[in-house]
Amino acid sequence: MRSSNSLNSVILGSGIAGLASAIRLAAMKVKVTVYEKSSTYGGKMGVWKSQGYRFDTGPSLFTMPQYVFDLLTIDGLDNVPFDYDELDVLCKYFWEDNTKLSAYCDREKLKKEFHDKLDENPKNIDSFLDDSERKYQITNHVFLEKSLHKLGTYLSWNTFKSFLSIHKVGVLKKMHIENQKQFSNSKTIQFFDRYATYNGSNPYESPATLNIIPHYEFGIGAYFPKKGMRSIVDALYEKAVKLGVQFNFNTDVNELVKVDKGYKVNQEDLVYDIAICNMDIASASQGPLKKLLKAQNRHYKPSSSALIFYWGIKKEFKDLELHNIFFSEDYRKEFTSIFKNHTIDEDPTVYVQISSKCKKDDAPSNCENWFVMVNAPYVENQDWGRLISETKKNILTKLSRILGEEIEKMIEVEHILTPQMIWDKTGSYKGALYGSSSNNKMSAFLRHSNFNKHHKGLYFCGGSVHPGGGIPLCLLSAKISTDIISNDFKIC
Numbered sequence: 062m063r064s065s066n067s068l069n070s071v072i073l074g075s076g077i078a079g080l081a082s083a084i085r086l087a088a089m090k091v092k093v094t095v096y097e098k099s100s101t102y103g104g105k106m107g108v109w110k111s112q113g114y115r116f117d118t119g120p121s122l123f124t125m126p127q128y129v130f131d132l133l134t135i136d137g138l139d140n141v142p143f144d145y146d147e148l149d150v151l152c153k154y155f156w157e158d159n160t161k162l163s164a165y166c167d168r169e170k171l172k173k174e175f176h177d178k179l180d181e182n183p184k185n186i187d188s189f190l191d192d193s194e195r196k197y198q199i200t201n202h203v204f205l206e207k208s209l210h211k212l213g214t215y216l217s218w219n220t221f222k223s224f225l226s227i228h229k230v231g232v233l234k235k236m237h238i239e240n241q242k243q244f245s246n247s248k249t250i251q252f253f254d255r256y257a258t259y260n261g262s263n264p265y266e267s268p269a270t271l272n273i274i275p276h277y278e279f280g281i282g283a284y285f286p287k288k289g290m291r292s293i294v295d296a297l298y299e300k301a302v303k304l305g306v307q308f309n310f311n312t313d314v315n316e317l318v319k320v321d322k323g324y325k326v327n328q329e330d331l332v333y334d335i336a337i338c339n340m341d342i343a344s345a346s347q348g349p350l351k352k353l354l355k356a357q358n359r360h361y362k363p364s365s366s367a368l369i370f371y372w373g374i375k376k377e378f379k380d381l382e383l384h385n386i387f388f389s390e391d392y393r394k395e396f397t398s399i400f401k402n403h404t405i406d407e408d409p410t411v412y413v414q415i416s417s418k419c420k421k422d423d424a425p426s427n428c429e430n431w432f433v434m435v436n437a438p439y440v441e442n443q444d445w446g447r448l449i450s451e452t453k454k455n456i457l458t459k460l461s462r463i464l465g466e467e468i469e470k471m472i473e474v475e476h477i478l479t480p481q482m483i484w485d486k487t488g489s490y491k492g493a494l495y496g497s498s499s500n501n502k503m504s505a506f507l508r509h510s511n512f513n514k515h516h517k518g519l520y521f522c523g524g525s526v527h528p529g530g531g532i533p534l535c536l537l538s539a540k541i542s543t544d545i546i547s548n549d550f551k552i553c
């Protein structure tokens with residue numbers, strides 16, 4: 062057994078899971094050095110500013126804030142400020158026939174809204190959300206909070222109980238088919254099918270297990286950080302620095318080599334006992350970890366990606382909320398376009414997030430900062446120049462038609478993020494937002510583990526490994542991998 066003070070670790074990448082791993086290891090008194098190819102931390106959780114507008118360029122929805130607080134107070138000190146508001150309306154939904162629906166967090170208000178706007182029986186909403194919570198309770202502590210690749214996970218009483226209830230989580234059923242059975246109105250079905258996109262999957266292919274996702278919002282709540290989404294990684298970075306983590310920015314890791322007593326980075330002399338890879342696993346296995354790992358891309362189906370327009374809009378829209386969805390008319394066709402034809406449908410569902418609704422200084426007065434996103438295929442030889450201009454036209458036509466205003470005239474600043482740019486900037490293989498897709502019933506088990514059984518001291522965290530993508534799961538991946546380290550190196 063070695064004292065944790067004498068252990069030396071390196072983390073490849075400072076995405077949110079890399080930051081969380083750094084905090085957890087530093088709190089265990091392990092020396093931590095982070096190598097980050099970019100000039101700043103946060104990976105996909107970037108920021109872009111222009112002419113008085115501020116945009117969070119990556120995630121826009123914040124759930125499970127407790128996971129962030131656990132990190133910020135891990136050493137018993139509450140010395141990094143971080144605050145957020147709970148949302149009353151989770152999202153506002155618009156359909157082409159002028160139907161509008163506000164998804165209230167409050168269950169009673171939500172049921173009334175579904176009943177008033179879509180004539181949906183409140184009992185259907187109740188039984189769906191109760192089932193979503195049940196699925197969450199069965200799966201959470203086994204499939205999300207623990208490694209699926211350690212024997213110990215399967216030997217606990219909790220796991221045994223979960224496996225006895227596994228038939229209740231819908232692994233063998235398809236999400237859309239289950240939702241069709243549950244609801245009477247096709248708009249309600251579309252509403253709940255959309256949750257598959259929260260991890261970049263296709264509701265017509267993915268298992269009904271993904272129906273746990275609504276519980277995160279309706280059961281636990283959705284939030285917005287008072288200083289914007291980027292402030293989540295700002296706070297984590299500040300905490301990591303306070304705990305003594307060393308960051309090397311603008312430092313691309315080209316090679317991680319195994320030597321007698323640990324790992325070396327880029328032929329440098331220093332040897333690390335522990336290496337954690339926060340890079341996308343498919344990219345790492347073809348790049349710096351090529352000699353240590355088998356290529357991960359052969360059977361790897363990336364999740365969907367996104368095309369995002371950041372628009373500074375010279376007007377305030379009273380009818381819009383922080384999160385807004387403008388649904389496509391043929392949802393199945395939209396997913397066929399993305400996952401089978403690897404293109405963006407001519408009538409895409411459009412997501413508009415406006416952080417200036419909550420954080421006024423994100424836009425000049427009487428203006429709004431629109432984050433306009435459509436789901437897009439991962440990179441597969443598309444002509445992005447053509448797709449961007451066609452999609453922009455389709456989005457503008459759709460938003461102008463539904464909102465009754467000519468939107469294009471109101472755009473005063475624009476920035477665009479494409480799947481190829483996401484790949485180039487963050488190393489996310491083919492631009493996937495959430496690592497591998499969950500379109501397969503075995504996907505939870507097929508995701509890469511948080512450790513490597515052939516190479517002692519090598520671990521993995523982030524959206525492309527277990528338990529998956531999105532802020533909460535990335536934070537859990539950091540907890541799982543550092544718990545394994547603590548056990549492997551017998552750190553108290």
Ligand SMILES: Cc1cc2nc3c(=O)[nH]c(=O)nc-3n(C[C@H](O)[C@H](O)[C@H](O)COP(=O)(O)OP(=O)(O)OC[C@H]3O[C@@H](n4cnc5c(N)ncnc54)[C@H](O)[C@@H]3O)c2cc1C
Pocket residue numbers: 073074075076077078079096097098099102103104105106118119120121122123312313314315339340341348349367369483486487488489494495522523524525530531532533535
């Ligand atoms: C547009 C968009 C919208 C999203 N919306 C949401 C949302 O609303 N809610 C949500 O929860 N999630 C959302 N996500 C997903 C979420 O952002 C990711 O799951 C999460 O941020 C991934 O974090 P990560 O730790 O895996 O690392 P990443 O953010 O992928 O960072 C990896 C880091 O590794 C670095 N790196 C790569 N290669 C090297 C190398 N060779 N050497 C050194 N460093 C390297 C990169 O520069 C990067 O900093 C969204 C993502 C995007 C892009």
